[in-house]
Amino acid sequence: MDVLGILSSTASFILDPTTMAYALAGLGLAVHFGFAGLLNMGMAGFMALGAYGYAIGILTFGLPWYLAAFVGIGASIVFALILGIPTLRLRGDYLAIVTIAAAEIIRLFLLTSAFVDVTGSADGLSGFNGPGGTVTNPIAGAGGFNDSNPIPDGEYGFPPFLDDERTWYLRIVGGIILAVGVYFVWRLVNSPWGRVIKGIREDEEAVRSLGKNVFAYKMQALIIGGVFGALGGLMLAFSTNVNSGVYVTSLTFFLWTALLLGGAATVFGPLVGSAIFWVLQAFLGLLFPALAKAGLLPFDSIQAAQIRFILIGVALVLLVVFRPQGIFGNKKELTFVK
Amino acid sequence: MELVATTRRTMGRLFAAVGAVVLAFGVLGLATPAHADIVNPEMPFKVSGNVQNNGEPVAGVTITVTGGGGFTATVPSGEDGKFVVGVPEKNADYTVTLDETTLPDGIAVVDNPNTPDFVEGNVQTASVGPGGRVAMNFFIGQGERHTVAWIDQVVQRLISGVNFGLMLALASVGLSLIYGTTGISNFAHAEMVTFGAVATFGLVHVFGDAALPLAIGLAIALSAGLGWALDAGLWRPLRKRNTGLVQLMIVSIGLSLAIRYLYQFFIGGGTEQLPGADSEKIQLFGEVSLSIVDMVSMGLSILLIVAFAWWLTYTKVGKATRAISDNPSLASASGIDVDGVIRIVWIVGSLLAGFSGILWAYFRPGIRWDMGGQILLLIFAATTLGGLGTAYGALIGSLVVGILVEGSSLFIPSDLKYVGALVVLIGILLFRPQGILGRKERVG
Numbered sequence: 001m002d003v004l005g006i007l008s009s010t011a012s013f014i015l016d017p018t019t020m021a022y023a024l025a026g027l028g029l030a031v032h033f034g035f036a037g038l039l040n041m042g043m044a045g046f047m048a049l050g051a052y053g054y055a056i057g058i059l060t061f062g063l064p065w066y067l068a069a070f071v072g073i074g075a076s077i078v079f080a081l082i083l084g085i086p087t088l089r090l091r092g093d094y095l096a097i098v099t100i101a102a103a104e105i106i107r108l109f110l111l112t113s114a115f116v117d118v119t120g121s122a123d124g125l126s127g128f129n130g131p132g133g134t135v136t137n138p139i140a141g142a143g144g145f146n147d148s149n150p151i152p153d154g155e156y157g158f159p160p161f162l163d164d165e166r167t168w169y170l171r172i173v174g175g176i177i178l179a180v181g182v183y184f185v186w187r188l189v190n191s192p193w194g195r196v197i198k199g200i201r202e203d204e205e206a207v208r209s210l211g212k213n214v215f216a217y218k219m220q221a222l223i224i225g226g227v228f229g230a231l232g233g234l235m236l237a238f239s240t241n242v243n244s245g246v247y248v249t250s251l252t253f254f255l256w257t258a259l260l261l262g263g264a265a266t267v268f269g270p271l272v273g274s275a276i277f278w279v280l281q282a283f284l285g286l287l288f289p290a291l292a293k294a295g296l297l298p299f300d301s302i303q304a305a306q307i308r309f310i311l312i313g314v315a316l317v318l319l320v321v322f323r324p325q326g327i328f329g330n331k332k333e334l335t336f337v338k
Numbered sequence: 339m340e341l342v343a344t345t346r347r348t349m350g351r352l353f354a355a356v357g358a359v360v361l362a363f364g365v366l367g368l369a370t371p372a373h374a375d376i377v378n379p380e381m382p383f384k385v386s387g388n389v390q391n392n393g394e395p396v397a398g399v400t401i402t403v404t405g406g407g408g409f410t411a412t413v414p415s416g417e418d419g420k421f422v423v424g425v426p427e428k429n430a431d432y433t434v435t436l437d438e439t440t441l442p443d444g445i446a447v448v449d450n451p452n453t454p455d456f457v458e459g460n461v462q463t464a465s466v467g468p469g470g471r472v473a474m475n476f477f478i479g480q481g482e483r484h485t486v487a488w489i490d491q492v493v494q495r496l497i498s499g500v501n502f503g504l505m506l507a508l509a510s511v512g513l514s515l516i517y518g519t520t521g522i523s524n525f526a527h528a529e530m531v532t533f534g535a536v537a538t539f540g541l542v543h544v545f546g547d548a549a550l551p552l553a554i555g556l557a558i559a560l561s562a563g564l565g566w567a568l569d570a571g572l573w574r575p576l577r578k579r580n581t582g583l584v585q586l587m588i589v590s591i592g593l594s595l596a597i598r599y600l601y602q603f604f605i606g607g608g609t610e611q612l613p614g615a616d617s618e619k620i621q622l623f624g625e626v627s628l629s630i631v632d633m634v635s636m637g638l639s640i641l642l643i644v645a646f647a648w649w650l651t652y653t654k655v656g657k658a659t660r661a662i663s664d665n666p667s668l669a670s671a672s673g674i675d676v677d678g679v680i681r682i683v684w685i686v687g688s689l690l691a692g693f694s695g696i697l698w699a700y701f702r703p704g705i706r707w708d709m710g711g712q713i714l715l716l717i718f719a720a721t722t723l724g725g726l727g728t729a730y731g732a733l734i735g736s737l738v739v740g741i742l743v744e745g746s747s748l749f750i751p752s753d754l755k756y757v758g759a760l761v762v763l764i765g766i767l768l769f770r771p772q773g774i775l776g777r778k779e780r781v782g
Contacts, residue, residue, distance in 0.1 A: 039584060039587075086764075086768045087764075087767070087768065090767060090768075090771065093523045093583060093584065093587055094767050094771060096523070096587065097523065097715075097718055097722070097763070097767065098763075098764050098767055098768075100715065101715055101718075101719070101760040101763050101764055102760075102764065104715055104756075104760055105757050105760050105761070108753070108754055108756060108757050108760075109754070109757070111753065112751055112753045112754050113751065113753060114751045114753075114754065116465065116472070117465060121473070122473065123472070123473060249711070250595070253591050253592075253594075253595055256588065256591070257592075260588075302606075303603055306599055306602055306603045307603065309595065309599035309602070310595075310596050310599040310600050310603060311596075312592075312595055312596075312599075313592045313593060313594070313595030313596025313597070313598070313599065314592070314596050315592070316588065316589075316591065316592030316595065316596075317572075317589050317592035317593055317596065318592075319592075320585050320588045320589050320592065321576065321579075321581065321585070321589060324585060
């Protein structure tokens with residue numbers, strides 16, 4: 001069993017683009033659920049809009065990549081408005097079902113063969129990041145995301161972070177977005193605006209009786225969180241192809257697990273939660289098959305690789321029951337309003 | 339008559355295709371590889387696909403791809419039924435022809451069950467979009483191509499919708515009862531549905547195909563046991579802790595994930611079939627036909643639903659269940675053993691869900707680890723439409739959703755047919771959140 005290899009592959013997940021995408025979307029969920037108390041179970045839909053908006057902006061509308069990124073963000077704002085105007089007055093668990101259904105509708109529209117020319121149907125879209133990366137189909141031509149990379153070709157860093165210029169560019173871009181995002185959310189939730197949405201989470205009627213427009217605040221929170229979801233999808237699209245099979249309901253549930261792990265009503269919770277989630281995922285995904293291969297577990301390595309997904313579910317149950325505030329959360333700041 | 343006409347059309351196309359192939363050989367000097375499943379791998383864009391007979395790959399079928407500029411390539415499907423052809427241009431249409439004479443005897447290209455209208459069989463147009471790739475699948479089955487009269491299609495969809503709706507009803511009345519008595523939006527209900535099918539599959543594996551009725555009976559009993567175990571092991575302790583509703587909902591999501599991947603752990607990621615899934619179809623009138631399994635399934639659903647309705651209306655426990663749905667504290671004060679009744683509700687709900695899972699395995703057809711998850715939102719839609727917490731409402735809601743889903747595929751692409759039900763779900767929550775049969779004051 002290659003213990004060092006497993007540990008090294010695991011450690012590289014701390015700076016993986018997927019981890020950053022989860023952290024960004026998790027930050028959005030923290031704004032939705034942790035601070036505003038909105039039970040959004042459709043984050044996968046926001047992420048899908050961010051990723052597909054970007055890819056379609058490039059492939060169908062021929063926009064430069066940095067403008068196409070705003071197509072995805074714009075789409076998520078429109079989605080938040082369409083979703084929010086009618087649903088924000090619904091009770092918590094109703095909102096959850098509506099958002100989950102809305103995200104599924106988006107996924108089905110991306111999957112259907114009716115719009116295959118635009119969405120690529122089940123194959124998804126590829127080749128929008130331009131040449132020079134893992135995506136080699138040269139449709140986007142010069143000027144894609146990969147070509148904006150100022151880092152000269154070569155390997156940089158030290159193990160386990162020894163990677164080529166594209167991976168480092170992804171990490172730097174993701175890191176910058178994440179840093180700005182965290183600062184923005186941190187300032188936001190500690191502002192008067194943040195105090196109002198936290199008040200709405202605790203007692204909507206009390207805030208309303210203070211003369212605040214609860215609906216408008218909720219809507220603003222929904223849009224801000226949704227934009228972070230789109231940024232998460234964008235980050236995934238920067239790093240790889242887009243495929244509707246990624247933006248399934250399970251993705252939303254995994255995000256929730258990562259968020260609750262770190263602490264829903266904290267700014268750094270989503271970051272730490274995503275890092276722990278993915279590091280554990282990567283570690284267990286390598287450890288169990290390795291154990292199975294070494295004959296220490298009584299099943300084959302494909303089965304062994306599935307165990308981690310079972311553990312996500314168990315972890316989610318245990319977290320919600322025994323430590324609903326997460327690792328960093330404050331028990332006094334109730335994240336589950338009854 | 340139809341067969342003759344079809345064959346004639348096919349022959350005509352065949353000659354055209356052969357002609358094109360010959361032309362290609364002459365002009366481009368391309369040699370067709372004998373048993374490869376990819377040609378022109380050097381070309382940047384791809385037309386790929388699958389030739390399947392009832393999910394089984396069909397090898398050695400000749401596929402011809404023709405396109406603008408005299409492009410022609412011929413490829414035999416590989417051992418896995420797949421073929422890949424490199425094509426020179428994107429944003430272009432290619433004609434993909436399956437040579438029906440290379441199919442094994444007695445089978446022909448049939449309609450793709452995943453597209454809305456009856457797609458012309460062995461010749462299809464593939465548009466290579468901006469992504470540069472397109473998938474073109476051929477579905478092979480017994481019989482020959484023919485068009486079906488509109489009214490027959492409508493009737494067929496209607497029957498199919500009722501069948502689907504009855505199956506949904508079995509799952510949703512349980513969900514509705516559980517919601518009514520405990521307040522939990524139980525996302526793990528999907529896994530209770532899958533459980534029935536997976537348990538049947540496992541038992542058939544042990545006892546053999548002939549013991550199917552026994553396996554189904556045992557699987558239903560096991561489903562009831564699952565309901566008991568979930569309540570005793572998880573939900574009752576959480577009730578004692580006074581866990582909040584939102585927490586309970588997220589717990590059910592975690593439970594759903596854990597059980598779902600547990601199924602995948604045991605049965606793998608593929609689709610398995612129960613015995614009798616390809617039972618013969620009986621022609622009723624016109625082009626409307628039903629398989630024996632469909633009829634048995636509808637009959638049993640109705641029987642079970644009637645029995646359930648009788649239980650809920652006339653038995654003591656049924657009355658107590660409805661009393662708790664109405665007002666738990668009042669029920670408790672009147673001396674009803676709330677905890678005991680909730681335990682029974684979990685058992686009954688799980689039993690019905692397990693049975694609906696078995697029917698769903700025949701309706702889809704096939705058993706998959708996430709098969710329950712595929713209809714979870716439809717079950718929610720049906721329950722909400724009828725009125726959350728009302729069992730009879732769930733029944734009506736299920737029939738409406740079932741007919742809507744099946745009927746809508748007459749008008750919209752069938753890979754979008756669930757969208758209609760989801761839109762109804764959202765619409766109902768917005769405009770009449772109490773549903774058809776619900777009372778207004780129950781909604782907070």
